[in-house]
Amino acid sequence: MRTAFTVGLALAACLDGQVSAQNIYSCVDGKGRTITADRPIIECIDRTQRELTHTGTIRRELGPSLTAQERAAQDEKDKLAAEARAREAEDKRRDRALLLRYPNRAVHDQERSTALSQVDEVIKASSKRTVELAEQRKAINAELEFYVKDPSKAPPALKRRIEENDNSAAVQKRFIADQNLEKQRINQRFDEELVKLRQLWALAGRAPADAPGASKTASKN
Numbered sequence: 001m002r003t004a005f006t007v008g009l010a011l012a013a014c015l016d017g018q019v020s021a022q023n024i025y026s027c028v029d030g031k032g033r034t035i036t037a038d039r040p041i042i043e044c045i046d047r048t049q050r051e052l053t054h055t056g057t058i059r060r061e062l063g064p065s066l067t068a069q070e071r072a073a074q075d076e077k078d079k080l081a082a083e084a085r086a087r088e089a090e091d092k093r094r095d096r097a098l099l100l101r102y103p104n105r106a107v108h109d110q111e112r113s114t115a116l117s118q119v120d121e122v123i124k125a126s127s128k129r130t131v132e133l134a135e136q137r138k139a140i141n142a143e144l145e146f147y148v149k150d151p152s153k154a155p156p157a158l159k160r161r162i163e164e165n166d167n168s169a170a171v172q173k174r175f176i177a178d179q180n181l182e183k184q185r186i187n188q189r190f191d192e193e194l195v196k197l198r199q200l201w202a203l204a205g206r207a208p209a210d211a212p213g214a215s216k217t218a219s220k221n
Helices: 002-021 068-101 105-147 156-203 214-220
Strands: 024-028 034-037 049-052 058-062
Touching: 068 156, 105 156
Parallel strands: none
Antiparallel strands: 024 034, 024 049, 049 058
């Protein structure tokens, strides 16, 4: 009998705990009436409802339900906010990577110099090829002197050599122009990075002075 009585007390306490733990919803409807219920209140779907704990404290507030148009607008607003947060996080990641790659001005200047030197080597090779083509053209012109009175009588092989030489020279000229544009792009990229890096170095407490001669090196290239 004592065992049954003990089990009964435990069951009653359990049920009482479940009831007391249940939250309550409360709101004031459009007619000014205060309504309470154990679930969200349909009469207050267009206004704020309070969810209360069993002790009467406010657990949270539920905003009014949105129309389809309002929900779409809210979803778009949430999407834009998420995209902005993602961009901000990506910007911070890039800033950390940039600061790690270039801890000071000297390292940044050295990488700029290396990048420009690589392009200069390519231009040097192309310029050498341009000189070779010019020498070849001199030899072709010497042969062409035999047909100066009537160039149409020049043999097909000689005409092909002239055409190939002209085409190759034009290719080298365009290539060198492209490489000079590439140098401009490199300098622009490093200049933009330097503006950002100065801010990052200052925030990191590094803020080093410009390396001696750095500006002169960049301007020469």
